Amino acid sequence: MAITDYFERKLDDKRRLTIPAELRAAFADGAVMTRGFGKYLHLYPKLVWNAQVEPKLEGDILDERIADLNVQFRMGKVETVLDGKQGRITIEQHLLDYAGIDRDVVAVGVGKYWRIMAAEK
Numbered sequence: 001m002a003i004t005d006y007f008e009r010k011l012d013d014k015r016r017l018t019i020p021a022e023l024r025a026a027f028a029d030g031a032v033m034t035r036g037f038g039k040y041l042h043l044y045p046k047l048v049w050n051a052q053v054e055p056k057l058e059g060d061i062l063d064e065r066i067a068d069l070n071v072q073f074r075m076g077k078v079e080t081v082l083d084g085k086q087g088r089i090t091i092e093q094h095l096l097d098y099a100g101i102d103r104d105v106v107a108v109g110v111g112k113y114w115r116i117m118a119a120e121k
Contacts, residue, residue, distance in 0.1 A: 005109035008119060015096065016088040017105060017116070024087045031080050031089055033116075034073045040117035041091070041099050046079065048112045091116075 004022050011017055019027060030046035032053075044053060057073065059066035076098065080089050091101070104119035 007107050009105050009107070011091065011096075011101070011103050011105060012088075015091050015093065016083070016086075017091055017107075019082060019087045019089065021087060024082060027082050027089075031082070032077065033080065033089070033091065033095060034077045035075060035095065035098055036115060037072070039099055040115050041095055041101075042073075043089075043107070043114040043116050045112070052112065 004020050007020050009018055026045045032044045032046055032049040034042045034044075036042045053073065057066065057070050076092070076094055078092050078095065082089055096102075099117060101116070101118045106117050106119045108115045108117075
């Protein structure tokens with residue numbers, strides 16, 4: 001079985017991104033979308049967010065690096081679920097604006113999460 005680590009999509013008129021069928025099981029418990037480190041978005045399976053990201057964000061309360069990460073990942077954070085058989089998630093407009101995404105999207109697997117960005121024109 002081939003591993004999907006890259007896909008391209010067009011958002012529909014309701015800002016929905018269709019997740020490839022072979023990846024949907026990873027998002028069965030939900031998805032978390034946040035701003036990325038650059039002008040792109042991160043898309044995490046909810047289980048990955050809860051098990052690996054949240055614990056890292058709960059570091060020392062006086063650690064400025066941890067505080068900066070919290071601001072980066074929590075500002076505009078959206079939790080969502082796939083919409084059933086279609087396997088779509090809606091991307092909030094403020095996140096699209098942040099990443100400069102209009103309609104054409106590129107998604108690249110980065111370990112256990114996805115980097116979502118505008119397709120090059």
